[in-house]
Amino acid sequence: MTQAVYPGFILSRQQVNHKGQLNLCFWLKTEQGVFRAIVEAQTPVFFIRQSEVEKVTHILQARKIHTDIRDVKLKHFDGEVVCACYFTTAKRLFDAKRVLKGQCALYEDDIRHHDRYLMERFIKGGVWVTGNYVQKLGYVQINDARLKAYPDYTPQLSVLSLDIECSGEGILFSVGLASSETQCVIMIGAPQEGDEYIIWVADEIELLYTLMSKIKELDPDVFIGWNVIEFDFVVLAERALALGIDLILGRDDEAIYVYRGNYVRILISGRVVIDGIDTLKNATYHFESFSLANVSKHVLGKSKLLEQDNRLEEIIRQFNEDKLSLAAYNLQDCQLVLAIFSKLKLLDFAIARTRLTGLELERMGGSVAAFTNLYLPLLHRSGYIAPNLGEHGLSFDSPGGYVMESNPGLYRNVIVLDYKSLYPSIIRTFLVDPLALITGLRAPADAITGFNGGVFSRVHHHLPELVARLLHARQEAKLTSDPMLSQAIKIIMNSLYGVLGSTGCRFYDPRLSSSITLRGHEIMMQTKAWIEAEGYEVIYGDTDSTFVCLPESWNVKKCNDTGLILMNLINERWREYCDVTLQLQSYLEIEFETHYSPFFLPTIRGDKKGSKKRYVGQVLDKGHHKLVFKGMESVRSDWTKIARNYQEELFEALFREQDLFEITEQYINNIRQGKVDGLLLYSKRLGREVEMYTKNVPPHVKAARNHMMKNPSIKYRKGQLVAYTITFDGPRVDAVRSEIDYEHYIEKQIFPILTMLPNYENVFFKLTGQKGFSF
Structure with missing residues (x-):
């Protein structure tokens, strides 16, 4: 194999010092197998102000730290020219950072060079790769590799699910492995008659060596599991270290490495x-609990073989007395x-x-890192x-989203008009952007006025175009029935405002974030004014x-027709306003989708004012x-099931004009x-x-x-769900019936829900009039 060009997808990345130079290593999954691409002789970099070149040179020379300082035709946001400091190894760069800390300002010094290499080439997972190919055992190595972005490449990855069982001290009992093609459990103990998927081993040492052998045999691209990073692999690595074993799981026969920083990698x-x-x-899934038992029950309709949260005692018992059951439990977790x-x-x-972002496959969260990946190379090119x-x-705080006072009460017909991707649309329409801000401030005459001192260039910007590309990509994803891509794009788009408003982002500037949120306030208030000018009442507004x-007498069709009329009216008004007043194209788009009948807005408890962000409609x-x-309580995890069930039945009765007293009395x-x-x-x-x-x-x-x-023998740990009952002696996990404080639940879980309804006093009066009820 020589100098051919192949498509692939980056699995992992690392940078290594080799013979006095920095090499980048990218593992790729291709249709021809696994490639290890080596990009040689790289020079990591950070930037300094041109005015401090002499000072930096003197400090580094005194410490015998070699650097190559070059003019690169780049500027700081304040307009001062900067220079780049290049190093031949990452160690020299780190040493330079250490001695220069507090002496002068360093820029972009926190960006790892393998990330910068990909970022500046707009590589986001998919690549074309070429170089000098050498066949190795189990993979192909590409020396002197060159990579180029291949945005459309989608890999076919092999997956292996892994789960361990162990004691509270991390002593291993078994390891389960499952893929679409195979399954096994490596179990410590004397061989027993049973399922053939069990591999019996004598002790932890044999278990770890057997695990290494199985992984080499199965050769997965991806490991998956439940809390598999911070628990399963950490325990495996710690036991290997304690037993003096190199846990060889890498494709190049290298040991696993656990990185502990702000998060475990x-x-x-x-x-x-x-x-x-x-x-x-x-992926923005929401569950009351993210335990495997709960998610499996909701997603698959399947229960775990051991469901109790404090199951360690039973796992230990099964390991000592019933290893076949433990193996079945271990394997089922992998399969789930x-x-x-x-x-x-x-x-x-x-x-x-x-x-979309160029972040590593396993990197979760990372909105700031994703924004940097997308924006920084564009900024450099400007x-x-x-x-x-x-x-x-x-340092002033940006206001949050607009929330208007609600008019509490029970309504027969309410329609809801929602702005589609409001904050991304504001960015696109009003050109809110870090580069647009600094260039707009220098030439405000023909710029767009934002809020709190924000002024945005009509010419120099990148975020509006980035939003446009994401919107187009999302539309394509919907047309091609790619819901995961569509969801990923939606999450990234919605994170743009949050990143600009985060003090942990290098592009944070309250003039940016407030020019988004306050523009949102302006849009919502103007929308309300336009609707009320048409003769309708706006009873509530929230963010978008x-x-x-x-009117109560209107039927469904008339309500829906009115919603469409208002939608078209408002969108046309924004087009006219942006075009005539600001000479901008409006990308604001309001949609009518929801008609509630009936609809209820509660008051704040103990007050006559309307509550915010709380309502129920049919x-x-x-x-x-x-x-x-x-x-409402029915969607909040900090309320009991009895409260949620009661609230749902109560509102069903309210909307159907049924007797609320009978339901309350029965509960x-x-x-x-x-x-x-149990509720x-x-x-x-x-x-x-x-x-x-x-x-x-x-x-x-x-x-x-x-x-x-x-x-x-039971130990509750961070992240564990605690289920408890209120008793006469306080909260208890294992309460029996005679201990439960039933009056607590009536007063704290039933009455607060009842009292939010109109005319609840009538129900209270009936309750107090019989059976000794007293409130």
């Missing part, structure tokens, strides 16, 4: 580790993760995200380097949604009536008679280790501590 050369929980959250990834297309989402955090010296009350969905709750009686004890559980996740709570100890922590005191 698992580095395995030529392979990727993707966590199911992180991927679900980044594999099935969830397959059904929800989570790997497709991760690939789509990489193809002749500027990125500023450091807070150099503008501005406007709620309009229509919609017609595929011929069936459906309740939609926003911010109260069922609680007091102990008929619904009285509160649940909350531990944000810290239990012992870290000192001053304010919330109920779920008290419940966990009490349970651990009674059961020394």
